[in-house]
Structures are given as structure tokens and as C-alpha cells.
Amino acid sequence: MNQLAITVIGRDRPGIVADVAEVLARLGANLTDSTMTRLRGQFAMTLICVGPTAAEAEAALGPLAADGHLLATVRAVVGDGEVAPTGEPYVLTVHGADRMGIVAATTRVLADVGGNVTDLSTRLSGSLYVVVAEVDLPPGAADEVAGELGRTAAELGVEATLRPVDTDLL
Secondary structure (H helix, E strand, O other), rough: EEEEEEEEEEEEOOOOOHHHHHHHHHOOEEEEEEEEEEEOOEEEEEEEEOOOOOOHHHHHHHHHHHHOEEEEEEEEEEOOOOOOOOEEEEEEEEEEEEEHHHHHHHHHHHOOOEEEEEEEEEEOOOOEEEEEEEEEEEOOOHHHHHHHHHHHHHOOOOEEEEEOOOOOOO
């Protein structure tokens, strides 16, 4: 069975999700994972589905992008099956005055110890910048990461908090 990664971006409007989901359902594509959001008036979705070929999905999504308001891309991906997380789940929150490099510096701290960002959202509200990230950290690395994040946050003039995810809630 074909596995596809599909992205759709464009100016937000009601019905984008329904339009894309209907096209994929008509093709027999099973939507397995997705993330969708509105960013400053733009809508972005990333989907993983199984079913049709990339060419079939591109052709079917083409009419949605024909007016130039949406861009849809389709890429075949090799499924590697479900991979159990090898790290411990944490949530990183960062907030403070907006400035260049907050995401770069804080995610570098995670990457340097082998941490993996599994979800990340940012929001700018006035001059306040907020980052919320779900991360998997190598077992036993949280204290080291928290210390380095504290130093990095101080250099940036922001606050950073790292807390374990309550896996009973997942």
C-alpha cells in the first residue's frame, strides 16, 4: 500500500479541511496522521495517508489549487512502521520578549544531547513570544538539558521550563 506525505498551504478560508478530506476519501486514501493550523491568516496542513499513488493524489488535489489560492504537494514516503519512542517525553515552554533566534537556540540545546522535537508551536502576541514543544529526551538527560536551557534562556532574556509529560494522560 502506498504511503503519502501531503502538504496544503494557502490563505485561510472555511472548508479547506473538508475539501481536502473529501478528495482523499474519494480516492480511498486513509488519513493516518495529520497536523493542521492557521498561522497569521494562512492555513497549513500536513497529512500522512495510505492508499493511492502520489500521481493519483496530485491529480485529484490539482483542482483545489487551480485558482492559485492553495498549494498542494504530494510525496511518496517509505513507511517504516510504528517506531516506539526511544526517549522520555517532555514539554518545553519558552516565553518572553520576541527576538531573533529563540527557536534556534533552544532546539539546539535539545539536539546536542540527542533530543528529538516531536511537535512545536510558536505564537507572537504583541511583543510576547511563546514556544511550546513536545520533545523526547534520552533517558537521564533531563537535568542536563534543563540546566543548559536555563543558561540559554538567560542569555536570550526569556523564561524556559522543561517538564515531564504525564504519560497516564496520553
